[in-house]
């Protein structure tokens with residue numbers, strides 16, 4: 001692997017640093033990444049999105065004719081890396097819109113869909129949620145039952161979705177439904193773009209153990225959606241969804257975010273004391289920090305390998321499950337280590353004893369399902385690695 005950057009790429013890195021020095025709303029502050037903190041700072045975050053949009057840095061490598069940057073993948077990586085290093089908010093606010101709805105629209109959308117949906121994602125004017133999981137179809141997503149039947153120039157949707165993140169804030173949902181009950185289960189599905197205010201749609205928020213309501217269950221009772229809201233061909237829903245999930249599992253920027261958290265942990269270990277001396281002197285703490293450091297570096301190198309494949313025009317697929325699996329392990333261990341270093345204060349969510357801003361590590365601990373289960377559980381990642389990378393048989 002060649003790790004050197006060209007003079008143009010280095011110039012771009014300098015430009016990003018100058019921009020961040022002026023516009024990064026998080027500069028010099030340690031800010032929680034939970035929903036409450038983000039909502040409290042919405043005006044600053046919208047101004048940040050606008051500043052990025054004006055530079056054509058939201059949707060960095062998306063086509064310019066829809067408002068994207070038309071840029072290269074290496075520059076995009078540099079941008080994400082510098083933003084993460086500077087503790088800047090994520091690039092663009094329409095998280096799911098940018099992560100997989102937009103890429104799905106670019107790959108499978110009609111010209112009208114691209115013109116209608118891509119600009120509001122980039123400008124953070126419209127937010128998306130993802131309707132895949134159902135009470136009986138999570139890991140085995142292809143067993144889903146929510147169905148859409150053709151009635152003239154509309155689909156009529158009936159059924160239920162669950163664990164729909166950010167459903168209460170979204171204006172649109174990318175929905176995976178069964179459109180052909182007689183076809184083999186992976187072939188009978190289609191993707192629909194559904195407005196959240198459609199008649200017959202009910203959103204019931206779900207409260208989680210940290211007290212937040214980050215997701216909802218959704219009920220569809222004869223919800224009508226025009227056929228031009230279908231993304232891809234009828235029956236192509238599984239391909240569209242696979243593209244989305246590969247995007248969810250391949251993010252390089254999140255490695256820099258993990259490096260940040262590791263630095264915060266080291267800093268915490270310098271400030272807290274275990275057995276009468278700084279926690280950073282404790283051999284068990286040092287060994288756990290070192291293990292995290294090595295795993296994150298391995299993830300960074302894998303991320304660069306994915307980038308190289310993308311630059312060569314090769315698809316990335318099953319291998320992203322390795323980083324998804326490692327990330328889950330790293331995130332859980334970080335929360336545990338942070339709370340262990342804080343000692344008895346590490347067990348408190350509120351009160352005077354928290355050692356780090358906003359009960360950071362306690363919330364990290366309680367938020368483990370986000371990174372462990374969301375986007376596919378560790379067992380499923382192991383199945384993918386076993387079958388599609390190592391070539392092990394499906395049934396033993």
Ligand SMILES: Cc1cc2nc3c(=O)[nH]c(=O)nc-3n(C[C@H](O)[C@H](O)[C@H](O)COP(=O)(O)OP(=O)(O)OC[C@H]3O[C@@H](n4cnc5c(N)ncnc54)[C@H](O)[C@@H]3O)c2cc1C
Nearest residue numbers: 130131132133138139163164165369370373374375377379
């Ligand atoms: C924070 C968070 C956000 C989410 N956001 C969304 C969202 O926005 N939209 C959406 O559609 N869904 C979302 N989900 C749902 C998520 O995709 C599912 O929870 C996940 O796919 C697991 O499905 P399940 O909960 O039905 O568990 P199940 O599939 O029932 O799994 C239960 C257990 O069985 C294991 N298991 C299942 N099948 C196998 C197998 N073949 N081999 C080995 N072990 C197996 C699993 O690993 C797990 O431990 C979110 C989940 C979380 C936690």
